[in-house]
Amino acid sequence: MSDIVVFANAAITIVGVVVLILRAKISPAIALVLGAIYLGLVSGLGPEQTIKSITTGFGDLMTEVGLLIAFGVLLGSLMASLGAIEKLVDLLVRTFGPRSLPYTFGATVGTVLQSIFADVLLVITAPLASRLSRQIGPYGAARMCAAMALGIEVGLVFVVPGVGAVALAGVLDLPFGKMFLFGTVTAVFTIVVTLALFTALAKRGLWNPKLDETEELPVAEVADEERSPRELPPLPLLLAPLLLALALIAFGAIAEMAEFSSPWVDFLGDPVIALLIGLIGAVLIARWKLPAEQTAAAFKRGFHESGQILILTGVGGSLAQTVKDVGLGELLKDYFSTSTVVPLLLVWLVAAVLHIAIGSVTLASITAAGVLGPVMPLLGIDPIFVALAAGAGSLFVIHATSNTFWLLQTLLPQTTRGALKSVTLTVSAASIIAMIPIQLMALLF
Template sequence: MIALHTTIAILAIVLLIIKGKVDPIIALVVGCLYLGLASGIGFEKTVDAITEGFGDIMAKIGLLIGFGVLIGSLLHVTGTFERLVGRLLDTVGPKRIPYALTVALSTIFPSIYVDVQVVLGAPVARSSAKHMDRHGLPLMAGALGTGIFCGYVFVVPGLAAVSIAGLLKIPLGEYLLYGIVLGPLTAVVTTWIFSRMLRHGWWRPETDEERTEALDDADANTPGAADGLAVGAHLPSLPVALLPILVPLVLIATGAFVKLAGVENEVVAFLGDANVAMFLGLLIAYVLARRTGGLDRTGEAFSDGLHTAGEILLVTGVGGSLGAVIKETGLADVLGGLFGADAGAPIVVSVLLAWFIAAVLHLAIGSVSVAAITAAGIIAPILGSIDVAPIAIGLAIAAGSLFALQVNSNFFWMFKALLGLSTQGSLKTMTTVTSIASFVSLPIVLALAFVL
């Protein structure tokens, strides 16, 4: 019954938002209350789960969202995103930008938290979309989501990738060797398939896009647009203008790799902390904005960023509440008891089972990392009795954990707000591309299982 009530809650949230035009925050809280009470958690524990889930999400990513959105808002003052997109257009052309973005995210940046990636990547995706055809925004949104999560689950040191390898005792070097090929390959193929869907009527801007006033103002005030910069403004060079993005990425990546190497250094750990790294990026962005646009324009950009961040933080936090209520129901334990791998099962059955466990967990719980970790934890004790290479089982879990990221994920709501999409549009992009990526990678993993 827990699985049934979870399904009802998720469907009810989607229908309330899309069909009933109910605000996502209200719909999410209603879904939380229904699920908690219907599954037998009780009044007190339901409320506790909602508030604790909100607080946990804010503790983990609240500052990241705030700092990241403010960095993006300040970088508009220096024209950074428009100039970066212009450089990309000159280098790869508008048709290849989605593929360049998704490959970069799935190979170069997996060490960065997915929340940081989407906060810093969304403005680039939005700016690039303006130079493409009418499907530019959904295609760039799809490429962004695909690249982030293919890197997250397949490429070391992505959190899900490292967790799967650790639980299944797969050498990180071996996981990286296969994942660095499977990750970007899946991302590129997924982006191509999604682009074909868009050309065949998958997207309706009037219902799938929901631009907020803050995003519209930020884009309208982008230097290089029609209004331009104030007379006398001095633009920093593009490499310097990109420092608010590059410095946090380098610091976080360095901290991740040092930790993987087993080296303990308090200074590196401090600077590599995502919150500290993002704050340093914010300081650099603030200084550059003051030098470029002056005090007044910087203040306006900061205010716009705070307004946008507030909206994103509230809906993201309530999305975290839903995930906490689902966890409180004990659904993961129920799924763990339902599924078990038979010793000596055929290769196809074993791989499909590993994929299925992770897929169901992600669909229900709403967290890619939790689904991957839980699935690996379920399978790890019986891995020795499965006649399949551990790396194939690990990659199958990774592929399954991608499946259908949707409304019970706090990332879904961040993605929606930062890209300026409606809930329906987010389902048509984020949920769709993660589902496609999950299915695209599965046959490759099956083929690998037979070879190894």
């Protein structure tokens, strides 16, 4: 089979998945499996090998990320129920002051709080961001809206245990600790630089408070102010399980990069074990401080949220395995030089186009990584940078097809016009800015 036919079949597969999702309104999970079946059959794998590729891809990826996603989401759900976020934001205000709050708030949401499912994290933090926006001077609402959007979206695809970052690491068979270290550096740089740029543009006329902000109190904030205060445990105790888990993951990654190994270091530094330890700690605190029914509700919510994530991630692995088995990676390597710049830009572009069409950050990133990931090691490019480039591209043009866009618009004091600036424009800028540290690190490592 000629190279052109294989490339054409791969392109038809991607376009077909997009059409099934957008036009036929078919679930992304089903669309991805149908795309994998089509690609396998028309590329010569045959029925038996096609099914084997689909099931192997799903199973292998679940082996890599299944427990990690489940433990991470459950840990985040318990932290949300314990009220850790409210106390953490209060500490940020007291420590760094209101003027620096957008930067510290955005960076914290994008890193430390990524174990909390994105929609839940947004619903909890939006009232806080809305209320605090009045304390940080001119353009406070604009800056906090942008900080929220950047923290939620950038952290999702770059920082483990964010579900997008975990899925990318699983698709490309990356060490999760390595993804955590490189992703955290990329996320913090991207959030701070993009927010500084947005702030400068807002002050020069990009943001019009009369047209871009709402005067009425968002529903989420009304609910927050009417809620009776609850007695929360001390912040160090609330954060201890999560921080311990992240510290163990980082320690394991550093030990691996330094080629230091021992049975206990490998065991405790494994992200699954690290998050399990954190989850057990959170359960103990929840049983001490929360009613039994509230703890049970947190677990129920966590299982519900992790289920849909696992299915979508797994079928993304099915498509990636099929792409690998048809030999697309071997063919693509003949069309690139050994430069890292062009291949990573191609990964970014594919993810960006997929996101514009589909509107799902996670789906766009894992599809782009699955299609182009197999070729990159053949060019001498570390897969970690493929994952980061795919994540960056998937952030481009978050628009009206995204549930997160409308949550950010309705839960924060901004109009739809304002959300197009603080969400669509700002996160799109972050998508491009993120490629700066990614390309630099790809050249250095």
